[in-house]
Amino acid sequence: MPLEQPRSAEEAPAPARRPSSALPLLAAGVVLATFVAIGLVALTGVADYSVLGIEGPEVLTGYGTVVTRLLADIAAVVCIGSLLLATFLVPPQRTGVVGADGYAALRTAGVAAWAWFIAALAAVLYSAADAGGRGAHEMFDATVLVGLVSAVEQPKAWLITASIALVVAFGCRLALSWQWTALLFLFSITGLLPVAFTGHSASGGAHDLATDSLVFHLVAAALWVGGLIAVVALGWRRSPHIGLAARRFSSVALACWIAMALSGLVNALVRVSPASILETQYGLLLIGKVTALAMLGVFGHQQRSRAVRAVVERGDRRQLLQLGGVEVLIMFATLGLSAALSRTPYPAEGTEEPGTAEVLIGYELNGPPTLSRLLFDWRPDLIYGTLAIALAVLYLAGVRRLRRRGDPWPVGRTVAWLSGCASILIATSSGIGRYAPAMFSVHMGLHMIMSMVAPILLALGGAVTLALRAWRPAGKDNPPGPREWLLTLVESRLARVLTRPVVALVLFVGSFYLLYFSGLFDFALNYHSAHVAMNAHFLLVGYAFFWPLIGIDPAPRRLPALGRLGVMFVSVPFHAFFGVILMNATTVVGREFYNNLGLPWVTDLLTDQQLGGGMAWALGEIPVLLVFTALMVQWARADAREARRIDRRADATDDEDLAAYNAMLRQLAAQDGRQRHGGDRNA
Known part of the structure; x- marks a missing residue:
């Protein structure tokens, strides 16, 4: 899609006025956060490198590691918050080009993205020096730097983050349409993930729970802190849309506060026991962070009950700026505290060494995967388990809203959607999800559920149709809201491309062969982040394939019934052939990882792989049956609707x-x- 340009001088966004009154607040926050981070690191000390057999880094390297991470975090939240404002908090022009406020926010996001890029590059140097016990000046030796970056995960993560920030910086300079702004906003959030998946939480036991909770924590913090900074800057610019932005951000802030509180609690309980929280430096810093979060909750309540109401009802922005300014400073102090917390070593509780399974997958397994363990030995997947529950709750809320208005909604669609959510929850959080990282056969069962069963059920649920009926239109002269955003997504060029039969078929079928026969799966087995990405790929690609085939929702491309059935039957031989290849293969996929894991009940890896191939071959028939049944029912209902239409026409014209x-x-x-x-x- 080409980037849209203003069609005339009248449509061109007005140049942004410099928010001179907000810059001192931002500068004061940066200074405060830096002071808090350095002060706390000086008080709590650093990790003991002697246990690793290396000499600790220079003092300046330790402080530089904290400061560069802090500056990168601040730049990231400003960038993400500005893109949030430009995408969802202020309206675009009727042509789809961002308005003056959105244009100013885009330019602010671009500047912040460049700062994020520079700080992330600096973090590559300092994190490499810190991990290797070197001085930062030694990183200017390319041989030393490349060796450390290739050997340590944290510098690699910062390098990926820098690349994402660079793309966002160029994108903010080029994008003018609302669709591209929304895409940049979503892409910028991914810049938070590499460091989260390789930091403190990614090591040690229960690293799956710790990492997933940290992802929620970081994303919620970026949206909350960055969004508030953007709203305050909008108020200083005396924008006419400050009331709309404040009202919308109020709901976002409440959700982010709840997400931060719950995810922070999970992350803390994974690392520190409640009995020893007052006895460790790490625990004391956690108490400080909890206190700051509680204070922010109080300020947020005041914002919603007083400041937002004053802006919306009377146009008085003074309370918003006053409370928002204090809240921003507390947020920056919290960012400094978080940077110090990332530098503080976890308390060493207990003397038992973690087992091999706990080191590789984050937890121990209680024995072979019997039927009872697969069904009842649950371990919550914080990302996909939460996603499944949230999707079910939102769907039921939409159905309730329709029924309160007196509008009917088919029970079958509700059952299909809830069954799809339940299948995601069971696949990722039951014993299936627990054993999937450790055994190829169980992983293949999870793959089949996430890529075939769940997408079919979700497509039959008609969630988009439900949302379009539950959300009222914004109105001709009102700024676009959730209903208009959803319509834009469904009608976007990206959706049209992904739902083309050939594209959807290649993505759906080709990913099987690419993942397992290219060595990509062998690489992915070693990283929790790769497991998260694989599940996302299975679910999204499966939904993109089945949505235009049997979906209730309007699709950008809809084939006739026979064409849809033909596409489904074309995919069947490829799935069957994939299963046959696995069953007849003599090379074990992921052999090195499974050998290192050394499960005593998996005595023959090739046999386990053949079992997985048999499951892929056998379970591949289930989607065909479901799709065929759904198509026959839809075909019959379409004929019945056509017959009723003819009857109504006959009645209207008196036969x-x-x-x-x-x-x-x-x-x-x-x-x-x-x-x-x-x-x-x-x-």
Whole structure:
């Protein structure tokens, strides 16, 4: 899609005025956060590197590691918050080009992205020096730097983050349409993930729970802190849309506060026991962070109850700026505390060494995967388990809203959607999800559920149709809201490309062969982040494939019934052939990882792989049956609707078509009778 340009001088966004009154607040926050981070690190000390057999880094390297991470975090939240404002908090022009406020926010996001890029590059140097016990000046030796970056995960993560920030910086300079702004916003959030998946939480036991909770924590913090900074800057610019932005951000802030509180609690309980929280430096810093979060909750409540109301009802922005300014400073102090917390070593509780399974996958397994363990030995997947529950709750809320208005909604669609959510929850959080990282056969069962069963059920749920009916239109002269955003997504060029039959088929089928036969799966087995990405790929690609085939929701491309059935049958041989290849293979996929894991009940890796191939071959028939049944039902209902349409037309025209048809038959019969009578007389 080409980047849209203003069509005329009247549509061109007005140049942004420098928010001079907000810059001192931002500068004061940076200074405060830096002071808090350095001060706390000085008080709590650093990790003991002697246990690793290396000499600790220089003092300046330790402080530089904290400061560069802090500056990168601050730049990231400003960038993400500005893109949030430009995308969802202020309206675009009717042509789809961002308005003046959105344009100013885009330019602010671009500047912050460049700062994020520079700080992330600096973090590459300092994190490499810190991990290797070197001085930062030694990183200017390319040989030393490349060796450390290739050997340590944290510098690699910062390098990926820098690359993402660089793309966002260029994108903010080029993008002017709302769709591209939304895409940049979503892409910028991914810049938070690499460091989260390789930091403190990614090491040690229960690193799956710790990492997933940290992802929620970081994303919620970025949206909350960055969004508030953007709203305050909008208020200083005296924007006419400050009331709309404040009202919308209020809901976002409440959700982010709840997410931060719950995810922070999970992350803390994973690392520190409640009994020893007052006895460790790490625990004391956690108490400080909890206190700051509680204070922010109080300020947020005041914002919603007083400041937002004053802006919306009276146009008075003074309370918003005053409370928002204090809240921003507390947030920056919390960012400094978080930077110090990332530098503080976890308390060493207990003397038992973690087992191999706990080191590799984050937890121990209680024995072979019996049917009872697969069904009842649950371990919550914080990302996909939370996603499944949230999707179910939101769907039920939409159904409730329709019924309160007196609008019907088919029970079958509700059952299908809830069954799809339940299948995601069971696949990722039950014993299936627990054993999937450790055994290929169980992983293949999870793969089949996430890529075939869950997407089919979700497509039959018609969530988009439900949302479009539950959300009222914004109105002709009102700024676009959630209903308009959803319509834009469904009608976007990206959705049209992904739902093309050939594209969807190649992505759906080709990913099987690419993942397992290219060595990518062998690499992914070693990283929790790769497991999260694989599940996301399975679910999204499966939904993109089945949505235009059997989905209730309107799709950008909809084939006739026979065409949809044909596409489904074309995919069947590829799935069957994939399963046959696995069953007849003599090379084990992921052999090194499974050998290192060394599960005593998996004595033959090739046999386990053959079992997984058999599951892929056998379970591949289930989607065909489900799709065929759904298509037959939809076909029959379409015929019934057409028959009812004809009947209604006949009733409306008093059966004019039928009367004309009967008159034609009588005329033909009369002509035939005259011809026969004339023939008999001639004879």
